[in-house]
Amino acid sequence: MDWGWIGRNLDLIGGRVLEHVALTAPPIVIGLVLSIPLGYWASRSRVARSILLVLGNIVYTIPAIALLVLVPVLLGGAILDPVNLVIALTLYALALMVRSAADAFAAVPHDVVSSATSIGYSAWQRFFAVELPLAGPVLLAGIRVVSVSTVSLASVGALTGIENLGSFFIDAFQRQFLTEALVGIVAVLVVAAVFDVVLQLLGRLLMPWNRRNRRAAENPALLRTPPIGGVA
Amino acid sequence: MIFVQAIAWILDGGHWVGRAGAGNPAILQRLGETLGISVISVAIAVVIAVPLGVLIGHTGRGRLVAILASNVARALPTLGLLSILLLLIGINAVPIAIVLVLLGIPPMLAGAYAGVEAVNRDTIDAARAVGMTEWQIVVRVELPLAASLLVGGFRATVLQVIATTTVASAFAFGGFGIYLINGLAQNDFVQMLAGAILVTVLCLLIDGALAVVQRLVAPRAFPAARRIRLRRRRAAGHSGPRPSRGRGPSRKVCSHEEDLQRRDRGHRRDGGDRPDARRVRQLEEPERRRIGWR
Structure with a gap:
């Protein structure tokens, strides 16, 4: 372990941390935002549910490194553009998140929804004032899982020359320099932990009522069997 | 049009045979490398994870271990794990197989424990009441009823392992990922895309086959x-x-x-x-x- 190297390369480490955050934050946010309407749709229609889940399963079956190349070819972009990584990570995030969102909306008690309808809520009002808040804790649990896996997965992008924390692993291997690889892995874990703390704080801020029975909602997404797929 | 070129690249019979070398992608050899190390790693992961998962599901103890394992596997970057073990152990197939086993265990563990745990408690009580031993309950009641989720865990493990082999290609291991690495180094996008298509097709085929198996072993109560x-x-x-x-x-x-x-x-x-x-x-x-x- 060469501590001096860390001191000398703080700029490089800081820069790559920022790159990593810039590449992983958008997929998590976009994945969450898009999964809400898709998940709601899936919770309403069995056909939609099976179509979306099968699509998600197929996406999750494709290894990341292959999807990184397939995305620009199918969407017509440049093959080495960092945007490809953002799109690929968004697809993975959606593949995981739509299932969570569908479960979240399906778990909203039927009586509550009927009550809201009967006291005169319109469909939109009911969605934003009743269903979305009640689905919130499960959505939060799902997005926490997505956040951790997105941060770890983004490092694969380094293989196609997209600079991020994963670049440390390639450099370390080529230079036979263990310290660099350890720095990279710790940095990935720290970024994931920070994201998780931010998500939890946001959850408390947006859903203050949820604090007391937090244990009950303690990540049901983690207890479920993982989705079929590799990604790596 | 790069897509058509990539398909032509794959369909070129000369690209399939022979040993890998300058200008010869040797798809069959790469396929063999991928499947060889995957089969060994999956077998080891299954031998470790299935008994452990069944034990956790049967006794209801140690659930935290299974959850923790899958969380750690999710958080650790594959690339980092590979580079560290290769630097510590040496550049050969052993550290790669270790990483494949480590990443293959959590989904199998989760499938085994979730499957056994999901078996109706009344059914298990009934089995116990008619005098089955614990071993008989596990083998004759819990495993058959958990079969579908077990195969589901196996499916996830297999795909995880194959996906990881493509990343391992960056570290002096052959496999299908090599086309993406080499293609990038040579600015040969056709080769990159062909590699991506090959990996994707392989994964989808294996996933589809295992999905059929999963459906076949599902217990049909009626x-x-x-x-x-x-x-x-x-x-x-x-x-x-x-x-x-x-x-x-x-x-x-x-x-x-x-x-x-x-x-x-x-x-x-x-x-x-x-x-x-x-x-x-x-x-x-x-x-x-x-x-x-x-």
Whole structure:
């Protein structure tokens, strides 16, 4: 372990941390935002549910490194553009998140929804004032899982020359320099932990009522069997 | 058009055979490398994870271990794990296989424990009540009922391992990922895309095959129950399928019918508080209903 190297390369480490955050934050946010309407749709229609889940399963079956190349070819972009990584990570995030969102909306008690309808809520009002808040804790649990896996997965992008924390692993291997690889892995874990703390704080801020029975909602997404797929 | 070129690249017979070298992608050799290390790693992961997962599911203890394992595997970057182990152990297949096993264990563990845990407690209690040993309960009740989720875990493990081999290609391991690495180094996008297509097709094929297996092993409660019922009826001297009876819970009718037959042959099972069977059989249907004999 060469501590001096860390001191000398703080700029490089800081820069790559920022790159990593810039590449992983958008997929998590976009994945969450898009999964809400898709998940709601899936919770309403069995056909939609099976179509979306099968699509998600197929996406999750494709290894990341292959999807990184397939995305620009199918969407017509440049093959080495960092945007490809953002799109690929968004697809993975959606593949995981739509299932969570569908479960979240399906778990909203039927009586509550009927009550809201009967006291005169319109469909939109009911969605934003009743269903979305009640689905919130499960959505939060799902997005926490997505956040951790997105941060770890983004490092694969380094293989196609997209600079991020994963670049440390390639450099370390080529230079036979263990310290660099350890720095990279710790940095990935720290970024994931920070994201998780931010998500939890946001959850408390947006859903203050949820604090007391937090244990009950303690990540049901983690207890479920993982989705079929590799990604790596 | 790069897509067409990539398909042509894959369909080129010369690209499949021979040893890998300058200008020869040797797809068959790469396929062999990928599958070889994957089979070994998956086998080791299964041997470790299935007994552990079944134990956790059966006893209900150590659930935290399974959850923790899958969280750690999710958080650790594959690339980092590979580079660290290769630097520590040396550049050969052993550290790569270790990483594949480590990443393959959590999904299998989760599938095994979730499958066993999901078995209805009443069913297990019933098995215990009829005198099955713990071992018999695991092997004859829990495993068959958990089969679908077990295969699901296996499916996830296999795909995880294959996906990881593509990343391992960056570290002096062959496999399909090599086309992406080499293609990038040589600015040969056709080769990159061909590699991506090959990996994707391989994963989808394996996933599809295992999905079929998963469906086949899923316990089908009704057909099995029906088969057992028919077997019993045949053992009781009844031949051929039971005549259709329209509405109503057929099972109840069936068991009473069995009773009737047993009585015909001189069995006396009940205390005798039922209506006389022979007389009932001569009654018309509405009359039978009236006395509560369905």
